[in-house]
Amino acid sequence: MTRAPMSIPRLAEMKANGERIVMVTAYDHPSARIADTAGVDMVLVGDSGAQVVLGHDSTVSVTTDEMLVLAGAVRRGARxxxxxxxxxxxxxxVSDEQAVATAVRFVKEGGADAVKLEGGGPARLSRIRAxxxxxxxxxxxxGLTPQTATALGGLRAQGRTAQTAARIVDEALAVQDAGAFALVVEAVPADVVGVVLPALRIPVIGIGAGPADGQVLVLxxxxxxxxxRAAKFVKRYAAIGDAMTAGVAAYVDxxxxxxxPAREHTYSASADAxxxxxxxxxxxxxxxxxDGD
Structure with a gap:
């Protein structure tokens, strides 16, 4: 049976009904098509593609133009x-105007249904509203926001102290009030997320944040x-990398x-040809x- 396209009202309905939302992060057409066929609700074109598929050392290196190429590929695969x-x-x-201009490009050129903004401080709230x-x-x-991880002391869990746990709660409520329709919470203790989750009207998608309204992992x-080494919060469901390496090694051999190629891998021609x-x-x-010399 063909699925109806996922929508914001449907995501809100899933939260209200206690249905778990499934999101994966993908960066290309084949991955998006696989995720879509498997029944994933949301696909995130993450800036983690800088590291995973483009070979950069961190997410901050990726450009808007690079992200737009990934976005378009994913859009064409996610029906x-x-x-x-x-x-x-x-x-x-730089400004709210810059944020709006960038977001417009992702909708028009990348085919995005929505955009994601990291952070919950005053400047970020202004960007969300704009x-x-x-x-x-x-x-x-x-929670853990990779784009500004250096300011957070590195890629480490957030909300483990009284001060940072309170900040998580404040930011969650603030981004909701600013107009975000959903929230990703990364690398925050489940008990802290459990405190704020009932107070939020919007769906909360966790990654290393315990049992929220939904989950996201990189495909x-x-x-x-x-x-x-995978992050603590990653569960591996297959060993595709090993299978891929073995397949390429067999091809090399x-x-x-x-x-x-064997005969069955070649095309035939007539005697006249x-x-x-x-x-x-x-x-x-x-x-x-x-012929010899």
């Missing part, structure tokens, strides 16, 4: 899932494609041994290997 795009570092920091006022839905993101992480090819070569007086 029914709701597509949210990160606004990359440097594309919103983008929402321009008619573009916003997903907020608090490459949950499929076991990424290198290195076959090419070097001459086992590939082969003879015509020989005649054409003869007219050029080209010596072939084996």
């Amino acid at each position: 029914t899932a709701f597509v949210v795009c990160d606004l990359p570092f440097g594309s919103t920091e 983008v929402v006022a321009a008619g573009i839905p916003v997903v907020a993101h608090i 490459h992480d949950l499929l076991g494609i990424t290198d290195g 076959d090419v070097r041994s001459g086992a590939f 082969v003879e015509a090819a020989r005649a054409a070569l003869g007219r050029r007086d080209v010596r072939t290997r084996g």
Whole structure:
């Protein structure tokens, strides 16, 4: 049965009904198509693509133009899932006007249904209000915010002290009041999220934040494609990376041994076509290997 496209009213209904929302982060057409076919509700085009698929050292390196290429690819693969795009570092920091202009590009050029803005401080709240006022839905993101991780002391859990836990609560309520229709909470203790969750009208999507209204993981992480040690909150559901490496290694062996391509991997030609090819070569007086000197 064909699914209806996911919408903001439907996401709100899912929260009200206690239905868990499933989000994955993806960066290309095949990944988005797989997620969509599997029944994912939301696909996030994350700036983590800077590291996962573009090879940068951090998320802050990715440009708006690079993100737009990823966004367009995901949009074309996600036929029914709701597509949210990160606004990359440097594309919103200058002013509300800059944030709106960037968000408009992601809707018009990238096909985004909504954009995501990190942070819950005064400047970020102003950006959320401005983008929402321009008619573009916003997903907020608090807790560990990778774009500004240096200011937070690195990529570490947030909300583990009295001061930071109180800040998480304040920011969650503030981004809701600013107009965000959903909230991503990253790397925050489940007990802290559990305190504020009942007070929020908007869906809360957790990543390393315990049982919220929904969950998000990077597709490459949950499929076991990424290198290195996974974050504490990642659960791997497959070992696709190992299978991919084994497959490519088998291809290397076959090419070097001459086992590939076999006859079934080539096209046939008529005897006349082969003879015509020989005649054409003869007219050029080209010596072939084996003729000798």
